[in-house]
Amino acid sequence: MKRSAEITALETRIGHRFARPELLRRAVTHSSMSGPGREDNQRLEFLGDRVLGLVMAEALLAGDRAASEGQLAPRFNTLVRKEACAEVAQAIDLGAALKLGRSEMMSGGRRKQALLGDAMEAVIAAVYLDAGFDAARAVILRLWGDRVAAVDTDARDxxxxxxxxxxxxxxxxxxxxxxxxxxxxxxxxxxxxxxxxxxxxxxxxxxxxxxxxxxxxxxxxxxxxxxx
The missing domain is CATH 3.30.160.20 (Double Stranded RNA Binding Domain)
Incomplete structure (x- = not known):
């Protein structure tokens, strides 16, 4: 697949050069744009959520070896919740790359928290499928950055x-x-x-x-x- 300038720019913001750029294109395609020959990002979102969860669980265990499960669970929820994914998506301007149907475009879909969070999870899955778990872990930890170390000791809702x-x-x-x-x-x-x-x-x-x-x-x- 030939890379568009938009995909190349998004790869730079994510920090991963895709061997299969079609995975990234699928990751930014909302269901409102799906159709014959065009897959949306819903299945990738499902996978990305699980990859993100494993990376964050590993990071939290490594970061605080004395923490109990009761302390780790709320920190984990803080880092993987849809709002956190949407914040990271906003930081890399993922909304600008979303492929949306007309109705979603007109209703401000590029700024919707749910759409951004879903797309961020789909991007994680795309990296995982393109280059494996280590590459996905590296991208996640780089994009989440200080959020992991700074997550509140007591992050209960x-x-x-x-x-x-x-x-x-x-x-x-x-x-x-x-x-x-x-x-x-x-x-x-x-x-x-x-x-x-x-x-x-x-x-x-x-x-x-x-x-x-x-x-x-x-x-x-x-x-x-x-x-x-």
Missing amino acids: PKTALQEWAQARRMPPPAYVETARTGPDHAPVFTIEVQLASGETATATAGSKRKAEQEAAAALLEQVSAGE
Whole structure:
């Protein structure tokens, strides 16, 4: 397959020269562009998720030989979750290379977190199939960079931590209420209020419901912990 300038530039940003560049082209092809003779990236996404998980599990074990499974699991989840993949995708401008159907293009698909995260996993699989596990590991560790070493010692989801705090005090789980949604359909902004049965509340605004809920939970957990 002849390389396009776009594929060559993406290879440079990823840090891997493909022996089979068609793998990279498939990795950036969304299902909205699939058709006869054109495979999309869904199967690659499935494989890439597993390759990423193994690399991160190895890295975490090697980086902290004294950590328990209970400490490692939340760190692992922080590094492999879709948001982390999307952040890495944004850092290498993967969105600019995505092959999207017209509807996805018009709805801002190049900036959608889910599409970017899926495509990043597909790229990992493409590297793995092109050059093997060692090459995939090298690309992942280079692209994730300081995220691995800097992952919080306690990387529990703030929502989980707040729920555990409430349960320890015999309260029902916190309630999350969407109080506002603004912005265009392709880039919505959500405002979420989290409420405890004891009356305490906190609010946060972010570009996804999950992120807003996490930030609201973190703010409320800090608030109630300071009062103890």
